[in-house]
Amino acid sequence: xxxxxxxxxxxxxxxQGFTANxxxxxIKASRTKNDTALVYSDVPCNAAGVFTQNRVKAxxxxxxxxHLADGRxxxxxxxxxxxNCCTGAxxxxxxxxxxxxxxxxxxxxxxxxxxxxxxVIGAQLDxxxxxxxxxxxxxxLSREGNKEARIAIMTTDTQFKECAVExxxxxxxxxxxxxxxxxxxxxxxxGTMLSVITTDCAISSEMLSKALxxxxxxxxxxxxxxxxxxxxxxxxxxxxxxxGNAEITAAGADxxxxxxxxxxxxxxxxxxxxxxxxxxxxxxxxxxxxxASVEAARGLAKEIICSSxxxxxxxxSDANFGRFLCAMGYSGIPFNPDTTSIWFTSKPNxxxxxxxxxxxxxxxxxxxxxxxxxxxxxxxxxLAKKIMDxxxxxxxxxxxxxxxxxxxxxxxxxxxxxxxxxxxRT
Amino acid sequence: xxxxxxxxxxxxxxxQGFTANxxxxxIKASRTKNDTALVYSDVPCNAAGVFTQNRVKAxxxxxxxxHLADGRxxxxxxxxxxxNCCTGAxxxxxxxxxxxxxxxxxxxxxxxxxxxxxxVIGAQLDxxxxxxxxxxxxxxLSREGNKEARIAIMTTDTQFKECAVExxxxxxxxxxxxxxxxxxxxxxxxGTMLSVITTDCAISSEMLSKALxxxxxxxxxxxxxxxxxxxxxxxxxxxxxxxGNAEITAAGADxxxxxxxxxxxxxxxxxxxxxxxxxxxxxxxxxxxxxASVEAARGLAKEIICSSxxxxxxxxSDANFGRFLCAMGYSGIPFNPDTTSIWFTSKPNxxxxxxxxxxxxxxxxxxxxxxxxxxxxxxxxxLAKKIMDxxxxxxxxxxxxxxxxxxxxxxxxxxxxxxxxxxxRT
Numbered sequence: 001x002x003x004x005x006x007x008x009x010x011x012x013x014x015x016q017g018f019t020a021n022x023x024x025x026x027i028k029a030s031r032t033k034n035d036t037a038l039v040y041s042d043v044p045c046n047a048a049g050v051f052t053q054n055r056v057k058a059x060x061x062x063x064x065x066x067h068l069a070d071g072r073x074x075x076x077x078x079x080x081x082x083x084n085c086c087t088g089a090x091x092x093x094x095x096x097x098x099x100x101x102x103x104x105x106x107x108x109x110x111x112x113x114x115x116x117x118x119x120v121i122g123a124q125l126d127x128x129x130x131x132x133x134x135x136x137x138x139x140x141l142s143r144e145g146n147k148e149a150r151i152a153i154m155t156t157d158t159q160f161k162e163c164a165v166e167x168x169x170x171x172x173x174x175x176x177x178x179x180x181x182x183x184x185x186x187x188x189x190x191g192t193m194l195s196v197i198t199t200d201c202a203i204s205s206e207m208l209s210k211a212l213x214x215x216x217x218x219x220x221x222x223x224x225x226x227x228x229x230x231x232x233x234x235x236x237x238x239x240x241x242x243x244g245n246a247e248i249t250a251a252g253a254d255x256x257x258x259x260x261x262x263x264x265x266x267x268x269x270x271x272x273x274x275x276x277x278x279x280x281x282x283x284x285x286x287x288x289x290x291x292a293s294v295e296a297a298r299g300l301a302k303e304i305i306c307s308s309x310x311x312x313x314x315x316x317s318d319a320n321f322g323r324f325l326c327a328m329g330y331s332g333i334p335f336n337p338d339t340t341s342i343w344f345t346s347k348p349n350x351x352x353x354x355x356x357x358x359x360x361x362x363x364x365x366x367x368x369x370x371x372x373x374x375x376x377x378x379x380x381x382x383l384a385k386k387i388m389d390x391x392x393x394x395x396x397x398x399x400x401x402x403x404x405x406x407x408x409x410x411x412x413x414x415x416x417x418x419x420x421x422x423x424x425r426t
Numbered sequence: 427x428x429x430x431x432x433x434x435x436x437x438x439x440x441x442q443g444f445t446a447n448x449x450x451x452x453i454k455a456s457r458t459k460n461d462t463a464l465v466y467s468d469v470p471c472n473a474a475g476v477f478t479q480n481r482v483k484a485x486x487x488x489x490x491x492x493h494l495a496d497g498r499x500x501x502x503x504x505x506x507x508x509x510n511c512c513t514g515a516x517x518x519x520x521x522x523x524x525x526x527x528x529x530x531x532x533x534x535x536x537x538x539x540x541x542x543x544x545x546v547i548g549a550q551l552d553x554x555x556x557x558x559x560x561x562x563x564x565x566x567l568s569r570e571g572n573k574e575a576r577i578a579i580m581t582t583d584t585q586f587k588e589c590a591v592e593x594x595x596x597x598x599x600x601x602x603x604x605x606x607x608x609x610x611x612x613x614x615x616x617g618t619m620l621s622v623i624t625t626d627c628a629i630s631s632e633m634l635s636k637a638l639x640x641x642x643x644x645x646x647x648x649x650x651x652x653x654x655x656x657x658x659x660x661x662x663x664x665x666x667x668x669x670g671n672a673e674i675t676a677a678g679a680d681x682x683x684x685x686x687x688x689x690x691x692x693x694x695x696x697x698x699x700x701x702x703x704x705x706x707x708x709x710x711x712x713x714x715x716x717x718a719s720v721e722a723a724r725g726l727a728k729e730i731i732c733s734s735x736x737x738x739x740x741x742x743s744d745a746n747f748g749r750f751l752c753a754m755g756y757s758g759i760p761f762n763p764d765t766t767s768i769w770f771t772s773k774p775n776x777x778x779x780x781x782x783x784x785x786x787x788x789x790x791x792x793x794x795x796x797x798x799x800x801x802x803x804x805x806x807x808x809l810a811k812k813i814m815d816x817x818x819x820x821x822x823x824x825x826x827x828x829x830x831x832x833x834x835x836x837x838x839x840x841x842x843x844x845x846x847x848x849x850x851r852t
Contacts, residue, residue, distance in 0.1 A: 086797065086801070088764065088800050088801040316847070322547020322548030323547065325511075337512060375512070375516070417844075418843075420738075421734070
């Protein structure tokens with residue numbers, strides 16, 4: 001099923017009928033790159049979203065949830081530099097004014113506009129900056145506008161994050177594209193970031209929502225940078241049906257093809273977010289095998305990559321594997337430490353910002369076993385250091401509690417994380 | 427009840443009948459200060475303990491839990507530099523050999539010896555280093571030995587941690603003393619550290635255990651340095667009855683007096699641990715008021731001080747209060763953000779290593795309100811920076827969901843935390 005999924009150039013404009021744009025509106029005074037993005041489909045779309053599980057929700061999130069209640073949308077407007085969160089009634093009004101500003105330029109209803117925001121929490125937005133630029137933003141929409149939009153949603157991200165795939169559904173060629181932002185406040189409870197996915201595949205809102213919820217479990221939900229679940233997390237998908245396939249309205253081969261494409265793309269984005277975690281120098285992938293269930297395997301892997309002590313050890317290339325066992329122990333997930341083994345693996349020229357999406361496996365031919373069946377292994381410290389010093393490192397944990405596997409992605413904890421976050425607002 | 431509790435000099439040797447010692451046994455090759463401690467009561471004691479909730483438990487923890495099953499103990503031996511955890515059957519044997527080495531010198535049963543260890547997880551201990559020094563360690567026991575012992579349990583702690591109190595039970599003067607170690611791998615799920623408490627108050631094992639479990643809820647369990655629950659956490663209390671009071675065997679005024687003394691001492695130690703968190707430059711106390719319950723108040727306070735983003739902001743004296751609301755939001759604890767207000771407060775000459783235990787309140791006369799009834803307050807950034815720049819800072823959160831209050835203690839996240847933990851084993 002996944003064999004006919006092909007990575008292609010581009011992002012949210014790759015599917016038919018989608019245009020985008022981005023520009024600098026000075027949402028935050030010090031900003032020098034684009035901070036406002038618009039994505040538009042020339043026909044109405046079925047749409048679905050998943051959002052932060054934080055009890056404190058941005059006004060943009062609250063509004064978007066309302067706008068998606070009917071499973072329909074046609075455009076998305078996003079700003080970075082201001083989260084529009086903890087901003088009360090004025091914040092709610094500002095979010096609505098963003099939707100209205102986009103809608104009036106696009107001749108659509110405000111209810112069909114998705115609103116995203118990211119940045120400082122607890123600061124009022126000067127929404128006139130968006131309103132005054134809405135006309136230019138809409139006029140500049142183009143099929144290459146993903147290049148402007150993908151920058152506009154970045155905060156402390158050092159790399160833009162987008163990808164696109166081709167796949168077939170019912171004999172019709174479909175495309176799907178995405179862009180997202182990650183960096184800080186990234187945790188495992190729903191992909192903690194902003195992400196937008198576009199597709200020309202015809203699929204009902206219900207099946208879109210189902211696919212989205214299924215796909216994040218093993219992708220966005222398995223990434224952590226710092227254990228903080230943001231107030232603004234939003235992942236929305238727009239499907240305009242232009243590919244001409246028979247609309248997917250139920251489970252079956254077509255749905256599976258769609259889900260496989262979605263999974264493949266989300267997996268790439270999840271890794272990109274982990275690799276570009278705030279201050280990170282290293283992508284860390286943790287694979288847990290032999291667990292009692294997929295949930296247990298993922299849970300153990302997540303707990304390892306979330307530990308500050310593990311992350312600091314990865315930064316220092318210190319094979320302090322006892323911290324992995326410690327993290328597994330406080331996860332609350334049953335496993336038998338006495339039959340557990342641990343390896344580090346990597347590839348000689350491993351890159352955290354991988355280019356070849358078809359071959360981005362972190363695990364590598366060089367490995368060192370540091371823990372064997374519940375006791376410390378006698379290992380070569382120099383080899384361990386060499387393997388851990390690379391830009392992408394796998395922690396492989398072999399349990400003997402079952403046959404399930406799970407993966408989580410994270411990064412190291414560095415001086416720069418502290419530096420970036422010690423003075424974020426200014 | 428608490429009025430007659432008086433802080434006195436000393437630590438674990440303050441109560442009658444207790445002696446201690448500490449020496450350097452080179453548990454870790456690079457160590458230059460004491461790394462092995464012995465605490466002894468000249469008569470058998472009632473005893474109780476609370477231990478790590480980590481599923482992966484050190485061999486010392488497993489053995490001590492066995493030895494305390496009868497509610498009796500007479501001595502404690504502790505090492506730092508090796509956690510004796512994830513060390514299998516050989517580790518279990520080594521823990522037992524530590525108990526035996528102490529017991530044979532003290533002419534007591536190995537079952538009456540509590541064993542503590544802290545340090546690198548997943549390294550085998552050379553137990554002969556302890557055995558070869560056991561005689562000297564026992565011979566050197568003295569009433570001033572707390573000064574040697576309190577150093578021997580330190581790992582990355584920069585300050586030893588001890589205190590002692592006097593109180594009366596049934597007209598008899600009782601004393602209680604303690605020493606503990608904290609620093610890294612400190613989290614809220616049971617005081618994540620090593621701590622030993624001694625008292626000459628007569629109290630049954632059952633009531634000792636009850637008091638210990640009650641006391642940690644608002645003290646040790648409200649401290650977090652890095653969110654990692656260690657594998658070696660142990661907090662044991664030894665009561666030798668030498669004060670001559672009628673043994674406390676049930677709830678009542680005597681028990682309340684004992685619990686109040688225990689609380690007061692544990693509170694001091696909890697703050698000391700937070701202030702000396704790995705790499706910390708600042709003690710952060712978070713007080714949540716107006717919560718629906720004490721558990722909710724403590725839970726919200728803990729979530730705030732546990733957030734890496736909050737901790738980095740405290741390091742940078744950046745009044746990024748939106749992160750506090752974000753952390754409260756993902757705590758899972760119900761509260762209404764729309765009626766919440768936040769202040770920072772501190773005192774002009776605030777010290778994180780406070781000397782006056784009777785007046786160590788963090789909250790101070792200078793304050794700045796940054797969030798008011800659900801919207802950002804218009805505040806003086808310079809004043810906020812001045813208040814936050816001090817060594818001990820209070821985050822005051824006023825909710826309107828009830829009347830309960832709760833406090834948690836933590837520290838800032840600094841470059842040094844990353845440095846210390848990037849290369850811990852060597």
